[in-house]
Amino acid sequence: MLLLAPLTAVMLLILIYPLGLTLWTSLYNGRFSFDAYAELASSTLFLRVLRNTFEIAVGGTLVSLLFGYPVALHLAAQPPRKRTAYLIMVMLPFWTSILVKSFALVAVFGNQGLINQFLGFVSGGTVNLPMMFNRVGVILGMINFLLPFMILSILGSLLSLDRRLILAAETMGAGPLRIFWKITLPLSMPGVLAGVLINITLSIGMYITPALLGGRQDMMVANLVDFYTRQTLDWTAASATAMVLLILSGLLVAMLGKVRGAAGLAGAGA
Amino acid sequence: MTATPVPAMVELQGVAKRYGEVNALHRVDLSIAKGEFVTLLGPSGSGKTTLLNLIAGMITPSSGRIVIDGRDATTLPTNRRGLGMVFQNYALMPHMTVFENIAFPLEVRRLSKAEIKRKVGEALELIQLGHVANRKPRELSGGQQQRISLARCIVYNPTLILMDEPLGALDKKLREQMQLEIKRLHAELGITMLYVTHDQDEALTMSDRIVLMNGGRIEQQGAPDTLYFRPETVFSAEFIGSSNLIPGTVEIDADGAYALKTALGRFAAPAPDMALAAGAPAVLLVRPENMALAAAPTAASVAGHIEDSILLGGVVRHFVRCANGSTLVIQELNQPGRSGAHRGDAVRAAWQPQHGRLLPPAPAG
Ligand SMILES: Nc1ncnc2c1ncn2[C@@H]1O[C@H](COP(=O)(O)OP(=O)(O)OP(=O)(O)O)[C@@H](O)[C@H]1O
Numbered sequence: 278m279l280l281l282a283p284l285t286a287v288m289l290l291i292l293i294y295p296l297g298l299t300l301w302t303s304l305y306n307g308r309f310s311f312d313a314y315a316e317l318a319s320s321t322l323f324l325r326v327l328r329n330t331f332e333i334a335v336g337g338t339l340v341s342l343l344f345g346y347p348v349a350l351h352l353a354a355q356p357p358r359k360r361t362a363y364l365i366m367v368m369l370p371f372w373t374s375i376l377v378k379s380f381a382l383v384a385v386f387g388n389q390g391l392i393n394q395f396l397g398f399v400s401g402g403t404v405n406l407p408m409m410f411n412r413v414g415v416i417l418g419m420i421n422f423l424l425p426f427m428i429l430s431i432l433g434s435l436l437s438l439d440r441r442l443i444l445a446a447e448t449m450g451a452g453p454l455r456i457f458w459k460i461t462l463p464l465s466m467p468g469v470l471a472g473v474l475i476n477i478t479l480s481i482g483m484y485i486t487p488a489l490l491g492g493r494q495d496m497m498v499a500n501l502v503d504f505y506t507r508q509t510l511d512w513t514a515a516s517a518t519a520m521v522l523l524i525l526s527g528l529l530v531a532m533l534g535k536v537r538g539a540a541g542l543a544g545a546g547a
Numbered sequence: 548m549t550a551t552p553v554p555a556m557v558e559l560q561g562v563a564k565r566y567g568e569v570n571a572l573h574r575v576d577l578s579i580a581k582g583e584f585v586t587l588l589g590p591s592g593s594g595k596t597t598l599l600n601l602i603a604g605m606i607t608p609s610s611g612r613i614v615i616d617g618r619d620a621t622t623l624p625t626n627r628r629g630l631g632m633v634f635q636n637y638a639l640m641p642h643m644t645v646f647e648n649i650a651f652p653l654e655v656r657r658l659s660k661a662e663i664k665r666k667v668g669e670a671l672e673l674i675q676l677g678h679v680a681n682r683k684p685r686e687l688s689g690g691q692q693q694r695i696s697l698a699r700c701i702v703y704n705p706t707l708i709l710m711d712e713p714l715g716a717l718d719k720k721l722r723e724q725m726q727l728e729i730k731r732l733h734a735e736l737g738i739t740m741l742y743v744t745h746d747q748d749e750a751l752t753m754s755d756r757i758v759l760m761n762g763g764r765i766e767q768q769g770a771p772d773t774l775y776f777r778p779e780t781v782f783s784a785e786f787i788g789s790s791n792l793i794p795g796t797v798e799i800d801a802d803g804a805y806a807l808k809t810a811l812g813r814f815a816a817p818a819p820d821m822a823l824a825a826g827a828p829a830v831l832l833v834r835p836e837n838m839a840l841a842a843a844p845t846a847a848s849v850a851g852h853i854e855d856s857i858l859l860g861g862v863v864r865h866f867v868r869c870a871n872g873s874t875l876v877i878q879e880l881n882q883p884g885r886s887g888a889h890r891g892d893a894v895r896a897a898w899q900p901q902h903g904r905l906l907p908p909a910p911a912g
């Protein structure tokens with residue numbers, strides 16, 4: 278207990294103090310008011326950025342789910358030793374900085390990148406499939422970071438699925454497709470939901486990826502905070518925007534807790 | 548046994564299964580007739596589950612042929628074998644209601660909604676659980692869950708049902724109730740059943756035929772009575788029922804009468820079912836209920852003193868310590884006014900020679 282005291286103090290200092298300061302700045306500008314929030318609500322820029330943020334977060338999460346589920350399914354079917362080896366590969370993106378990864382993505386997907394060059398070589402012309410500095414680029418950059426969370430979350434659900442249920446379904450004559458739709462998928466839903474929420478929470482606060490790999494149209498809320506603080510020096514608007522982002526993420530994290538709890542219950546009941 | 552041979556539902560021809568160095572099942576030949584209730588009985592690790600899973604198609608044999616209902620099914624995938632299986636842990640789908648669980652195999656068979664509703668209703672009726680149709684499995688007791696998994700199995704009329712220790716997780720009373728229920732369903736529906744258990748009472752209660760397994764081999768098979776009264780090995784005798792086993796050497800008179808010369812005396816015995824030469828080592832089996840306390844020597848008796856007597860309700864069991872230190876068990880009916888035998892009393896354990904049975908000695912190891 279005594280040991281926790283300094284830790285708590287540090288936490289207060291580095292977390293609560295700046296948060297409180299941000300909140301204060303968003304509310305106090307010479308006098309105390311909600312003006313900054315009212316202005317945000319009527320700002321077309323803010324609303325557009327908010328819509329961007331949701332579109333990109335949901336889009337990135339869906340793509341991550343689309344790729345993540347089959348990978349998790351494959352991993353779950355592996356013998357434990359092989360699975361560990363594959364899992365290390367899944368975690369690989371975490372070992373490189375997001376900056377380096379972003380440049381690597383440009384090298385692969387950019388106008389002069391590997392893919393366009395290969396397509397050009399195959400078709401015999403010049404191919405310039407625009408895959409960078411637009412929304413496709415942002416999502417490509419994001420799923421690189423989101424996928425491991427999605428895969429691990431779904432894999433957890435799949436591994437806790439009782440294999441005898443599948444065997445029982447097989448003896449009753451069910452084919453693999455029916456087994457997937459009627460048993461595997463519904464029973465892995467807690468993992469899917471958790472993965473989706475983690476992904477949306479993570480992607481809503483994305484900053485570097487849209488800045489490096491997106492176009493002008495792909496500004497996200499975090500980039501807007503940056504814009505207010507460094508371009509227009511409007512600290513009140515920046516703080517209010519940051520608070521909105523915090524509240525959105527907070528709500529998502531709360532939902533995640535609910536889903537986790539429900540998943541735990543389902544596991545205990547089986 | 549009927550006069551005309553019943554066609555086989557399942558036929559195993561030289562089926563074996565190896566896991567690396569482990570021989571889970573040595574070449575087994577087994578035939579199960581249509582409508583028969585066969586129990587696989589044996590100690591843990593004797594290969595019962597392996598044999599069942601081979602028939603279900605969950606594992607493929609290392610060698611041999613499996614024929615189900617006249618069709619070679621050796622490599623047929625599980626979902627095309629058309630059989631039913633009841634699992635020890637019930638294997639009900641936790642996210643489906645009882646109704647949906649029982650409807651599942653009917654949906655696989657693409658029955659109409661109305662027909663599914665009717666059949667599920669009938670199945671629930673059969674197990675007297677119509678009132679739980681809308682509950683989830685976890686809201687049911689273990690016994691109810693097992694009955695639902697039975698209903699899910701019989702609802703699509705498979706011609707063969709496999710059960711792997713389906714009652715293993717239930718308490719004794721519920722288990723006995725479910726045994727009767729399964730027997731009733733078998734009699735009513737005429738389904739062929741292959742049932743795995745390591746509980747000898749369960750096997751004796753339920754089966755038309757018991758297949759006793761030992762170390763991946765079939766030790767002996769036959770009707771419950773046959774296995775109980777005519778065991779062919781010491782293993783069979785010890786696994787089913789309790790037994791007194793007295794080792795000795797075989798003696799054969801000039802007129803062909805058999806006897807066993809033992810440390811406790813020389814005992815006449817009926818001629819054995821298997822070849823036992825004079826002078827060969829053998830074991831005399833006498834069931835405890837065929838032994839009685841006697842005051843004076845009889846045709847076959849051993850002197851000793853009572854080491855302990857325990858009351859088991861309807862029967863009493865006496866443990867008689869003999870001169871050479873071995874113990875014989877005597878089981879008597881418990882009747883009012885039964886003459887009391889006390890610890891330390893000098894008594895004789897007596898039996899009628901025709902109730903003895905000569906067996907080859909247990910293989911060493
Ligand atoms: N997947 C496997 N890999 C290796 N060995 C196995 C495997 N499955 C079974 N065995 C071995 O095969 C033998 C028979 O196993 P099996 O499960 O058939 O026994 P059982 O009679 O069903 O026993 P129990 O009463 O404990 O269920 C055992 O020695 C077991 O260790």
Ligand SMILES: [Mg+2]
Nearest residue numbers: 595596597711
């Ligand atoms: Mg078993």
